[in-house]
Amino acid sequence: GSINLNATRIAISGEIAGGGALFANGSAGPVAIALANMGDFISVSATGDITGTYNTPNSIRLTSDANISASANATGFESSSSGTPIAASVYVDAGGDVVLTNNSATGMFGVRAGGSASVNGANVGEDVLVLAGTTATLANITAGDDLTVTAPGGITANGLATTGTGPDDRTLSYGPFSPSGPSFFQANSSPPDLSNITLTASAGTI
Numbered sequence: 431g432s433i434n435l436n437a438t439r440i441a442i443s444g445e446i447a448g449g450g451a452l453f454a455n456g457s458a459g460p461v462a463i464a465l466a467n468m469g470d471f472i473s474v475s476a477t478g479d480i481t482g483t484y485n486t487p488n489s490i491r492l493t494s495d496a497n498i499s500a501s502a503n504a505t506g507f508e509s510s511s512s513g514t515p516i517a518a519s520v521y522v523d524a525g526g527d528v529v530l531t532n533n534s535a536t537g538m539f540g541v542r543a544g545g546s547a548s549v550n551g552a553n554v555g556e557d558v559l560v561l562a563g564t565t566a567t568l569a570n571i572t573a574g575d576d577l578t579v580t581a582p583g584g585i586t587a588n589g590l591a592t593t594g595t596g597p598d599d600r601t602l603s604y605g606p607f608s609p610s611g612p613s614f615f616q617a618n619s620s621p622p623d624l625s626n627i628t629l630t631a632s633a634g635t636i
Contacts, residue, residue, distance in 0.1 A: 431448060431449065431450045432450035433450065433454075435452075435454040435461075436453075436455050437455075437456065439456050439458065439476075440454055440461045440476075444465070445464065445465040446465070446468070448469065449470070450468065451473070452472045452473070452474070452484075453473050454473070454474045455475050455476070456476035458477055460476055460480065461476040461480050461494075462479075462482060463482035466482065466486075468488070469487065469488070470486065470488045471488045471508070472490045473493075476493075476494045476495070479496045479497045479498065479499070480492050480493075480494045480497075480499075480500060481499045482500055482501075483502075484500060485503045485505070486505075487504070487506025487507070487518060488506065488518050489508055489519045489520070490535075491521045491522075491523075492522045493522075493523045494526070495525045496525060496526045497527045497529075497545075498522055498526075498527075500530060501532045502520045502533050502535075503520075503532075503533060503534045503535075504519055504520045506518050517536040517537030517538075519536075519537035519538035519556075520534075520538070521538075522542070523540075524543050524544060524545075527543055528541055528542075528546070528549075528562075529548045530549045530550070530552070532551045533549070533553075534553045535552075535554045535556075537554075538602045539554040539556075539557070540558075540604065540615040541559070542613075543561070543562045545564050546581075547560050547562035547565075547567070547581065548566070548567040549567075550570060551569070551570045554573045556596045556602070556617075557578070557596075557600070557617075558571060558576070558579075559576075559604065560581070561579075561580050562579075562581035562582075563581075564581065564582070564583040566580075566585045567585075567586045567587075568588070569587070569588045569589050570588070571589065571591070572593060573596070574592070574593055574595050575596040575598055576626045576627075576628070577591075577592050577627045577628070578626075578628045578629075579628070580630045581631055581634070582631060582633045583633060584631045585629050585630075585631045587629065587636070590627060592626065594624065598622040599619060599621075599622060600618060600620060601618055602615060602617050604616070
């Protein structure tokens with residue numbers, strides 16, 4: 431079944447495993463889970479740092495007011511109300527720095543860091559979107575469709591590739607659904623535009 435963890439802070443040095451979902455919330459501090467192997471959705475939120483390795487055939491969402499240092503692998507498909515399975519995605523959103531190592535997603539892979547963003551190793555079926563508040567360091571990333579990175583302070587990149595083998599009918603973005611609403615990752619329908627790499631460093635170098 432599902433696992434629900436709610437505390438001011440969470441520290442688990444061993445493995446969490448189950449066939450259901452994982453919901454973990456650190457309401458006044460960090461969440462550290464050494465290894466989570468789940469069969470359904472993983473959602474981790476914290477006011478402090480988030481660390482750990484998170485694996486599931488469903489989607490993963492990590493949200494922190496501080497920093498995130500993790501590995502995230504969403505390797506299957508999730509059910510939908512239409513009955514058509516949706517490729518599992520990884521969404522990481524931090525107020526501070528983000529460091530991600532050895533990641534994968536059947537669907538989308540989104541990273542938003544208020545500070546710097548570092549992604550080393552990601553095999554992604556659809557779009558990769560990295561939005562950093564300062565700098566971005568990227569290595570060994572493959573996207574099935576588009577790979578988009580924005581980091582005003584500069585981008586260091588090595589081993590970036592798009593294969594063109596992923597669906598080209600959706601675009602990953604980050605923003606509010608309505609003008610007064612909170613910002614979050616959204617995958618919306620879009621016209622096909624081939625498989626592209628776009629790197630933008632408005633005040634830095636690439």
